[in-house]
Amino acid sequence: MSRFSQFATLLEPYDLTFLAGTPYVYHCHHFNLFHDQTIDDAVGEKAGFELRARAARDAFVPLLQALFERLGATTAAEKVDIAQDLFASMGQGRLAIELGPDGTVRGRGAHLHYGFAWREKYGERVKRAFPADAVAAGLVAAVAELTAQSAGPWTASETQCVGMRAPACEISGKQGDSHGRRRVADQAAFERYLGESTGGLHEETISAIADGLQGFVRGASGDDRGLMQAFNVFVTQHFSSYYADTGFAAVKLVEAVSPAVAGSCEELLREAGHVCVFNTFGNILMSPEWEGMVGPLKGDAEEIVQGCAAIARGLGFGRWAIAEHEPGKRLVLRTQSNYEATSWLERYGKATHPRCYFMQGAAVAFMVLATRVDWAERPKLTQAYYDNLFRGKGLGFKMQSPRCLTMGDRETEIVVEAV
Amino acid sequence: MTDPLPSSEVAAGINGLRAYLVITMPDCLPYSAWTRAGSDISVEDSAGYFGDLVRANRQGLKSVGAWSADMQVTIEASDTLVVLRELNDHFVCCAMYDRNTALGLLRLQLKSLVDRIMAGLPQLDVEERPRAVRVIEFLERYAPDPHAVLLRVSTRTGIPLASLRDPLVLNPDQVRSLEETAARILGLEHINV
Numbered sequence: 152m153s154r155f156s157q158f159a160t161l162l163e164p165y166d167l168t169f170l171a172g173t174p175y176v177y178h179c180h181h182f183n184l185f186h187d188q189t190i191d192d193a194v195g196e197k198a199g200f201e202l203r204a205r206a207a208r209d210a211f212v213p214l215l216q217a218l219f220e221r222l223g224a225t226t227a228a229e230k231v232d233i234a235q236d237l238f239a240s241m242g243q244g245r246l247a248i249e250l251g252p253d254g255t256v257r258g259r260g261a262h263l264h265y266g267f268a269w270r271e272k273y274g275e276r277v278k279r280a281f282p283a284d285a286v287a288a289g290l291v292a293a294v295a296e297l298t299a300q301s302a303g304p305w306t307a308s309e310t311q312c313v314g315m316r317a318p319a320c321e322i323s324g325k326q327g328d329s330h331g332r333r334r335v336a337d338q339a340a341f342e343r344y345l346g347e348s349t350g351g352l353h354e355e356t357i358s359a360i361a362d363g364l365q366g367f368v369r370g371a372s373g374d375d376r377g378l379m380q381a382f383n384v385f386v387t388q389h390f391s392s393y394y395a396d397t398g399f400a401a402v403k404l405v406e407a408v409s410p411a412v413a414g415s416c417e418e419l420l421r422e423a424g425h426v427c428v429f430n431t432f433g434n435i436l437m438s439p440e441w442e443g444m445v446g447p448l449k450g451d452a453e454e455i456v457q458g459c460a461a462i463a464r465g466l467g468f469g470r471w472a473i474a475e476h477e478p479g480k481r482l483v484l485r486t487q488s489n490y491e492a493t494s495w496l497e498r499y500g501k502a503t504h505p506r507c508y509f510m511q512g513a514a515v516a517f518m519v520l521a522t523r524v525d526w527a528e529r530p531k532l533t534q535a536y537y538d539n540l541f542r543g544k545g546l547g548f549k550m551q552s553p554r555c556l557t558m559g560d561r562e563t564e565i566v567v568e569a570v
Numbered sequence: 571m572t573d574p575l576p577s578s579e580v581a582a583g584i585n586g587l588r589a590y591l592v593i594t595m596p597d598c599l600p601y602s603a604w605t606r607a608g609s610d611i612s613v614e615d616s617a618g619y620f621g622d623l624v625r626a627n628r629q630g631l632k633s634v635g636a637w638s639a640d641m642q643v644t645i646e647a648s649d650t651l652v653v654l655r656e657l658n659d660h661f662v663c664c665a666m667y668d669r670n671t672a673l674g675l676l677r678l679q680l681k682s683l684v685d686r687i688m689a690g691l692p693q694l695d696v697e698e699r700p701r702a703v704r705v706i707e708f709l710e711r712y713a714p715d716p717h718a719v720l721l722r723v724s725t726r727t728g729i730p731l732a733s734l735r736d737p738l739v740l741n742p743d744q745v746r747s748l749e750e751t752a753a754r755i756l757g758l759e760h761i762n763v
Binding site (some may be wrong): 419 | 713717718721722724727728729730756758
């Protein structure tokens with residue numbers, strides 16, 4: 152358990168998690184890489200890196216400010232130490248930050264989550280031409296801003312990346328940012344948009360599992376490399392604003408520039424939900440930790456859907472509740488708060504169509520896992536198996552969202568039905 | 571689909587043969603195939619990957635001025651010997667043998683196998699499929715996250731998904747854009763298909 156976990160809080164009964172007031176969730180490297188890839192697809196690699204680095208910086212600055220205050224850090228050395236330690240405890244990697252006497256700020260690390268995980272997952276398949284570690288760049292920019300003598304935001308770029316086969320990642324800060332720094336949705340913002348929490352079916356079972364998972368992940372922390380390896384994936388504690396703000400910025404840009412293909416970008420954001428549920432949720436369900444906490448997995452559809460709802464809560468996605476479930480036929484998920492909706496409403500006001508893309512994709516994936524996976528076989532959750540489930544034979548389910556928090560409704564409702 | 575060659579007869583009596591494929595070029599699709607009973611070889615995947623390997627080999631040899639039409643590649647894998655042999659401009663033979671097959675015997679038997687295949691190959695000009703179709707197939711074979719690759723191309727290029735699923739409707743500018751995007755996604759300078 153890290154020294155920062157004492158500042159983690161849970162907003163009951165919404166299953167939303169905050170670190171010193173900054174909202175966070177847990178996501179695995181499969182989701183993280185897919186999400187970042189989608190941002191780059193939408194806006195281009197260079198602009199994508201900048202957008203992602205700014206989103207990370209804009210979340211790190213208020214978090215670090217709060218932590219510096221609570222931990223009594225006043226000197227630059229203390230602040231750098233906290234920032235490095237925080238980054239590693241989040242499973243983002245071990246980054247050595249150096250403040251130069253000439254005002255320069257640099258970061259170096261051989262095991263940063265994005266570059267390292269990218270090389271592990273795709274390195275043999277594709278040669279990467281662009282750096283991957285925008286989140287680390289965001290941290291360097293945040294530290295630079297919070298330790299510099301002169302006020303104002305910084306940016307940072309990655310000049311070498313492990314994902315591009317460099318021996319270590321190198322990040323360099325630069326003072327000034329014409330875009331300025333944007334305020335991210337904090338706990339107060341989340342509280343502004345809460346609907347009345349109603350819960351759903353099997354509430355007692357789901358809540359008990361979610362409580363156990365929340366306790367488990369809260370105790371997790373980065374290893375010597377600053378990576379968090381659990382459930383057969385690399386896990387990160389990450390800013391929900393990072394995902395929501397970059398995802399929405401990307402889709403808004405595509406809507407403005409190439410409206411004919413906005414649906415493709417939206418579909419990629421939903422696909423990220425499939426990727427997350429298949430990899431993270433699937434591996435959690437088959438983990439020894441799950442068996443120890445819940446018991447042996449039998450694999451029936453009810454159990455899988457309930458388990459998935461509990462995992463979503465445990466990872467801080469919000470109080471996802473099962474309103475209806477007919478195994479193999481129909482699933483209705485509801486929530487009165489999630490990170491997508493808060494970020495959307497804060498940035499753009501009421502949406503004209505449902506925008507909880509991640510939850511939409513995840514709900515479909517719940518049904519796919521519940522009906523098409525033979526859990527008794529303990530399948531390996533490989534890319535080939537993913538393709539078989541989500542691409543090879545078609546999904547077999549359609550999804551609609553008749554109500555959505557992003558549209559100003561009191562809850563998001565997602566209906567998945569067999570076709 | 572019916573195999574255009576009498577594959578069991580073609581493979582009959584060839585000791586150590588685990589499978590053979592006749593692969594169309596440049597599309598890398600299986601034209602004829604035979605696999606020994608109990609084998610779990612995926613004919614489509616093998617045709618795609620080994621066809622690409624031959625294509626890359628052709629390009630590499632041509633770049634150093636060493637290509638000849640009777641090129642042959644032998645791969646000594648841990649439990650399989652794979653021989654890739656160009657039959658003509660349009661077809662390649664991929665023969666897979668048990669690893670313990672003696673190389674001398676293999677060469678003799680390969681000649682026999684190739685003769686039988688050549689006797690049954692059509693004497694006609696093979697029409698190349700449109701470039702856009704080949705680029706998309708290449709991308710689906712090699713891109714990371716193949717399940718999402720058309721969505722990615724659509725988002726990057728502005729080409730609607732429906733058009734990418736029916737690549738014959740793409741205009742030349744769109745094909746060029748598709749090709750550039752495919753190369754970018756794969757981290758290549760250009761796509762050789």
